[in-house]
Amino acid sequence: MTSTSASEPMESRGLMKxxxxxSVGTLIEWYDFYIYGAMSVIIAKQFFPQDNPTAAFLxxxxxxxxxxxxxxxxxxxxxxxxxxxxRKYTFLLTxxxxxxxxxxxxxxxxxxxxxxxxxxxxxxxxxxQGLALGGxxxxxxxxxxxxxxxxxxxYFTAYIQTTATLGxxxxxxxxxxxxxxxxxxxxxxxxxxxxxxxxxxxxxxxxYIRLKMAESPLFAKIKKEGKVSANxxxxxxxxxRNLKMVLLALFAAVMGQGVVWYxxxxxxxxxxxRTMSVEFEQVRYLLCFSILAATPFFLVFGAWSDKIGxxxxxxxxxxxxxxxxxxxxxxxxSYSDVKAKTEIAENGSRGVAVAVAANGDSTIxxxxxxxxxxxxxxxxVKKEVKLADASKPAAKPETxxxxxxxxxxxxxxxxxxxxxxxxxxxVYGPIAAFLVELFPTxxxxxxxxxxxxxxxxxxxGLTPFIATRLFDASKTSENPGGDPYxxxxxxxxxxxxxxxxxxxxLPNKNDEDVND
Amino acid sequence: MNSLKRLSGFIWIALGVAxxxxxxxxAGTEIxxxxxxxxxxxxxxxxxxxxxxxxxxxxxxxxxxGWYAWKGEYDVIARDSEHLV
Numbered sequence: 001m002t003s004t005s006a007s008e009p010m011e012s013r014g015l016m017k018x019x020x021x022x023s024v025g026t027l028i029e030w031y032d033f034y035i036y037g038a039m040s041v042i043i044a045k046q047f048f049p050q051d052n053p054t055a056a057f058l059x060x061x062x063x064x065x066x067x068x069x070x071x072x073x074x075x076x077x078x079x080x081x082x083x084x085x086x087r088k089y090t091f092l093l094t095x096x097x098x099x100x101x102x103x104x105x106x107x108x109x110x111x112x113x114x115x116x117x118x119x120x121x122x123x124x125x126x127x128x129q130g131l132a133l134g135g136x137x138x139x140x141x142x143x144x145x146x147x148x149x150x151x152x153x154x155y156f157t158a159y160i161q162t163t164a165t166l167g168x169x170x171x172x173x174x175x176x177x178x179x180x181x182x183x184x185x186x187x188x189x190x191x192x193x194x195x196x197x198x199x200x201x202x203x204x205x206x207x208y209i210r211l212k213m214a215e216s217p218l219f220a221k222i223k224k225e226g227k228v229s230a231n232x233x234x235x236x237x238x239x240x241r242n243l244k245m246v247l248l249a250l251f252a253a254v255m256g257q258g259v260v261w262y263x264x265x266x267x268x269x270x271x272x273x274r275t276m277s278v279e280f281e282q283v284r285y286l287l288c289f290s291i292l293a294a295t296p297f298f299l300v301f302g303a304w305s306d307k308i309g310x311x312x313x314x315x316x317x318x319x320x321x322x323x324x325x326x327x328x329x330x331x332x333x334s335y336s337d338v339k340a341k342t343e344i345a346e347n348g349s350r351g352v353a354v355a356v357a358a359n360g361d362s363t364i365x366x367x368x369x370x371x372x373x374x375x376x377x378x379x380x381v382k383k384e385v386k387l388a389d390a391s392k393p394a395a396k397p398e399t400x401x402x403x404x405x406x407x408x409x410x411x412x413x414x415x416x417x418x419x420x421x422x423x424x425x426x427v428y429g430p431i432a433a434f435l436v437e438l439f440p441t442x443x444x445x446x447x448x449x450x451x452x453x454x455x456x457x458x459x460x461g462l463t464p465f466i467a468t469r470l471f472d473a474s475k476t477s478e479n480p481g482g483d484p485y486x487x488x489x490x491x492x493x494x495x496x497x498x499x500x501x502x503x504x505x506l507p508n509k510n511d512e513d514v515n516d
Numbered sequence: 517m518n519s520l521k522r523l524s525g526f527i528w529i530a531l532g533v534a535x536x537x538x539x540x541x542x543a544g545t546e547i548x549x550x551x552x553x554x555x556x557x558x559x560x561x562x563x564x565x566x567x568x569x570x571x572x573x574x575x576x577x578x579x580x581x582g583w584y585a586w587k588g589e590y591d592v593i594a595r596d597s598e599h600l601v
Contacts, residue, residue: 069570240584240589244581244590247577247581248581248593250574251577251578454574458574462567501528504517505521505590
């Protein structure tokens with residue numbers, strides 16, 4: 001089939017404008033989505049008091065439902081609008097919804113001021129965020145792909161693929177800068193609102209840019225010819241010939257891509273922070289370095305997929321992840337394993353503080369600092385409450401560990417995270433072009449958005465949660481420390497199944513013509 | 517190759533059914549253990565009340581994928597997306 005004028009390559013200046021306009025908006029949407037997750041602990045304290053079971057229920061719902069369940073629904077709602085009304089107005093709408101809800105989260109009074117309305121409002125706004133994100137990505141990827149010249153679609157859509165990682169980077173940067181500027185105490189009290197409020201300015205700029213854009217040439221063409229789908233949902237999912245491609249996209253590519261992405265970028269963070277107990281700022285700094293170093297590879301693998309095929313690169317990324325995750329995590333963990341370290345006894349310290357409350361209960365806080373020959377430092381704080389009324393059951397002592405890595409340890413872990421993000425760039429770089437090429441223009445937005453958000457939102461998004469839960473479940477009375485690597489079985493198994501399905505069923509040839 | 521594609525369709529169907537069965541069994545075990553120990557009951561219920569309704573339809577999709585594979589629907593993948601609709 002020959003390309004028509006609608007698919008003629010744009011001038012590179014015009015194409016870069018399209019990419020910039022699409023990418024900036026998508027990046028800001030990811031930023032908005034991630035800052036909630038990055039500050040979920042502070043938000044939980046402000047809005048979801050743990051002594052109120054309803055509020056605690058809403059907290060869990062806000063974290064999971066909005067992030068994972070609502071995204072595929074957003075894909076259906078906005079995918080349909082995008083295939084009926086057009087790409088441009090749909091992803092303008094998702095941008096406004098995301099920005100508006102993020103800004104509003106920054107303004108909502110806490111539980112102490114308005115009671116149960118606070119968590120209810122947060123939950124509603126988080127739902128809107130999830131819906132908007134579900135609609136955004138498909139629009140941006142489709143829009144860029146439909147402007148891209150034949151043979152370079154992988155490269156140009158890879159710019160959209162960088163936005164998820166850069167949005168995460170931006171959220172880390174804004175949070176760290178705000179925390180440094182206002183101080184930790186003020187940040188936990190009110191400063192956390194700043195990254196949410198800042199979003200409105202970013203959104204305003206992005207809306208201004210997007211308003212100046214024209215509709216996708218392919219969509220404009222089918223609209224002019226009267227070929228726009230009347231019911232994209234029915235055509236996408238009630239038509240066997242298309243439904244089987246939706247299932248193929250999900251189980252042969254996106255499912256594995258989702259777990260590799262969320263393991264490299266998010267479970268790595270959870271593992272370093274929770275399992276290895278590395279200090280808050282060190283974790284964020286090493287992530288920032290790894291992300292910055294790995295991001296250009298989205299473009300490298302996107303461009304390479306134009307030459308050797310999407311399947312080869314995506315499946316290679318999955319296979320590397322499956323084979324090397326356990327050695328990588330073992331190596332990372334070795335930097336926090338104090339049993340294998342030699343302590344410099346004379347450099348350590350230990351202190352005990354006792355505070356007595358008005359009711360006679362006393363809190364004994366024991367702080368010990370251990371310095372090791374490799375340059376790392378471990379601070380252990382143990383809080384024990386002795387009740388004045390000895391007949392009451394005593395609470396379990398609370399122990400908090402914080403590890404400061406040595407310079408060599410810091411850079412080695414940053415490198416190991418970089419490797420994991422490199423796998424992300426392999427599986428995620430070509431995925432937009434792969435999905436766009438799988439579906440026809442009239443139902444492309446709807447058809448590609450659903451598998452994308454099930455694969456990434458559900459299979460991928462649940463990775464840190466399921467992996468951490470597996471780790472917690474491995475703690476027994478015989479092994480109270482648990483198996484730190486057991487959580488990796490979830491991404492390894494999911495990526496393994498996806499790899500086999502992809503190897504068997506996916507063609508490696510790229511569809512050169514998306515003008516249908 | 518096509519025979520392998522078709523035969524493995526049965527594996528995907530079995531995998532989908534087994535995953536739902538294992539999730540339901542694990543949920544029952546964990547929730548009753550949490551209730552007996554009176555520990556983290558809300559957290560345990562919440563986890564499974566979210567996981568099972570989310571993953572069950574997806575596993576149904578995996579079974580459908582397996583069915584299509586078994587029936588030879590993936591023997592030839594359409595190169596022209598116009599022929600999908």
